Amino acid sequence: MALLLGAVGAMILWDASQLDAPYSQSDPVGPKTVPYVVAALVLACAAWMVVDVLRGGHGDAESGEDVDLTHPTEWRVVVPLIAAFVANIFLIDLLGWVISGTILFWGSVWALGSRHYVRDFVISLVLSLLTFYGFYAGLGIFLPAGVLEGVL
Amino acid sequence: MDVWASLLDGFATAATPVNLLYALIGVLLGTAVGVLPGLGPAMTVALLLPVTYALEPTSAFIMFAGIYYGGMYGGSTTSILLNTPGESSSVVTAIEGNKMAKSGRAAQALATAAIGSFIAGTIGTVLLVVCAPIVVDFAVSLGSPSYLAIMVLALLAVTAVLGSSRLRGFSALGLGLALGLVGLDPVTGQSRLTFDIPLLADGLDVVVVAVAIFAVGEALWVAAHLRRTAAHIIPVGQPWMAKEDWKRSWKPWLRGTAYGFPFGALPAGGAEIPTFLSYVTEKRLSKHPEEFGHGAIEGVAGPEAANNASAAGTLVPMLSLGLPTNATAAVMLAAFTQYGIQPGPLLFDREPELVWALIASLFIGNALLLLINLPLAPAWARLLQIPRPYLYAGILFFATLGAYSVNLQAFDLAVLLILGLLGFGMRRYGLPVLPLIIGLILGPRAEEQLRKSLQLSSGDVSGLWSEPVAIIVYIIIAVILAWPLLQRMLPRQEKP
Numbered sequence: 001m002a003l004l005l006g007a008v009g010a011m012i013l014w015d016a017s018q019l020d021a022p023y024s025q026s027d028p029v030g031p032k033t034v035p036y037v038v039a040a041l042v043l044a045c046a047a048w049m050v051v052d053v054l055r056g057g058h059g060d061a062e063s064g065e066d067v068d069l070t071h072p073t074e075w076r077v078v079v080p081l082i083a084a085f086v087a088n089i090f091l092i093d094l095l096g097w098v099i100s101g102t103i104l105f106w107g108s109v110w111a112l113g114s115r116h117y118v119r120d121f122v123i124s125l126v127l128s129l130l131t132f133y134g135f136y137a138g139l140g141i142f143l144p145a146g147v148l149e150g151v152l
Numbered sequence: 153m154d155v156w157a158s159l160l161d162g163f164a165t166a167a168t169p170v171n172l173l174y175a176l177i178g179v180l181l182g183t184a185v186g187v188l189p190g191l192g193p194a195m196t197v198a199l200l201l202p203v204t205y206a207l208e209p210t211s212a213f214i215m216f217a218g219i220y221y222g223g224m225y226g227g228s229t230t231s232i233l234l235n236t237p238g239e240s241s242s243v244v245t246a247i248e249g250n251k252m253a254k255s256g257r258a259a260q261a262l263a264t265a266a267i268g269s270f271i272a273g274t275i276g277t278v279l280l281v282v283c284a285p286i287v288v289d290f291a292v293s294l295g296s297p298s299y300l301a302i303m304v305l306a307l308l309a310v311t312a313v314l315g316s317s318r319l320r321g322f323s324a325l326g327l328g329l330a331l332g333l334v335g336l337d338p339v340t341g342q343s344r345l346t347f348d349i350p351l352l353a354d355g356l357d358v359v360v361v362a363v364a365i366f367a368v369g370e371a372l373w374v375a376a377h378l379r380r381t382a383a384h385i386i387p388v389g390q391p392w393m394a395k396e397d398w399k400r401s402w403k404p405w406l407r408g409t410a411y412g413f414p415f416g417a418l419p420a421g422g423a424e425i426p427t428f429l430s431y432v433t434e435k436r437l438s439k440h441p442e443e444f445g446h447g448a449i450e451g452v453a454g455p456e457a458a459n460n461a462s463a464a465g466t467l468v469p470m471l472s473l474g475l476p477t478n479a480t481a482a483v484m485l486a487a488f489t490q491y492g493i494q495p496g497p498l499l500f501d502r503e504p505e506l507v508w509a510l511i512a513s514l515f516i517g518n519a520l521l522l523l524i525n526l527p528l529a530p531a532w533a534r535l536l537q538i539p540r541p542y543l544y545a546g547i548l549f550f551a552t553l554g555a556y557s558v559n560l561q562a563f564d565l566a567v568l569l570i571l572g573l574l575g576f577g578m579r580r581y582g583l584p585v586l587p588l589i590i591g592l593i594l595g596p597r598a599e600e601q602l603r604k605s606l607q608l609s610s611g612d613v614s615g616l617w618s619e620p621v622a623i624i625v626y627i628i629i630a631v632i633l634a635w636p637l638l639q640r641m642l643p644r645q646e647k648p
Contacts, residue, residue: 038329038595041322077375078576081548082569085368088552089565097556104552108545112375123542131553 178218186226193223276464328591369575416465
């Protein structure tokens, strides 16, 4: 986390230094000041975090109703979930929401441990279709139809 | 105009059949998600934002009001029946509430929570009606330097007072401020932190960030630690209370309200401190101190009332100053901006119809909540049994849908995923989410005020403390930073 903070801080600092800020009477603060302040805050936090962690401090992971912190992070669940999400990003404009949404929901349910393949598939398809038509009819928002253009 | 006349107008707007329907939907949705694990009111409002673009702003806010109060109430059901509080504000309720449920008094615990919430919510909303115009009158007289000071106070207070680690709070705040910087500089039009990606020039859509941090981050986080054994849910019948329970509940309700509202209205309010204070008070004043720890009804009645009263109190700074102090208010404020409505003291002048309809719908929502939830409690309890894969896959599905439908760009989904992973990392390493969202929303506005102040003083730094209010606020900030004692009053969160 400290590394991430340090990276973010350095990034803001670098970006702010790239800005060209002509001094003007009407805007004495200019676009650079606040990024510098934020960068300083983030970098200070990063440094403090390093010290804190070295001295044995650690953040309490967030608990919740369905969270069981006695297990380590289950990457076998998280990675497929992210994969389903990424697939959706690339497929949504190509195949359309109905297909990519089905893949997203079905993939997520599978990743989370459900093994009722057929039932899950039906639910995914119905959800995608419902939202597609619901958004179109109810809100006037056209979700992409993709390859099913003309069919739907 | 007279406050009460305006309020009546508000009722007239809010009581049309269509708006009543939205209030009802809001209350039902809010309670449902409050009950469901992993979903909070902030996340719900964020997920619904894109959908409500097609609605009238007034209807949308009436629905949000219902979600807000419903979500506050729904959380208590979960903590009573499951002993696993979802929001930090219902931690205290779980202490006595779950003990009551285990000893077969779940119905009374739910009833005192529901009625206490109703009473506290109603009193809190009345206080809101009384206080908000006063704060507005005061706020109109303030200039940019004072605003800047108050915003800095809100940012620091939320960061420093809440949560167990100041360092991690400030880290989250820094990240939020950084996210707020993305986009074109409003004064000079130069792009900051856009990495030459033209799609970032307009800045990050607050909706996308909120959905990413609240919904995607939460779903991924829970997925990584999904409980393998189903939690034990205590079956519940119709909520009811005996005469004895009423007698023991009404004083804690009122005292809880008295704690909750002022804390909610303070820039660093939140519900944790007042619920805890209320619990301690009831324990001390109770005629049955031996029952505490084994399910004392006072220990549910007081904190629940404090919780809802603080929810009402939070709306005072939000509506009158444009300052959000909890996550739901922050997201609602983002919604105002999306509709092109400028939150702040001028809101009451410019959009009186909207504001008063919103306030009136708070009363309506509160009453609906009581009417609906007493008979429906068993149904809500059954909601807790939804198979978890469907629940969390559904959150991801609707998060994607919502974020995508704002601009119909796959690019937003990439942002959603990246920030979702950030939200995941924050939960993993104990960084609180709230400072990030508040920083994101208040950061750009604080910058604007800073620049305005210095424009007025033509670059003279002393322009920042040229107003008496600003000086006072800076003194308060110094006190907060130098005095971490308040933190010790917070109960340490215990793992269930």
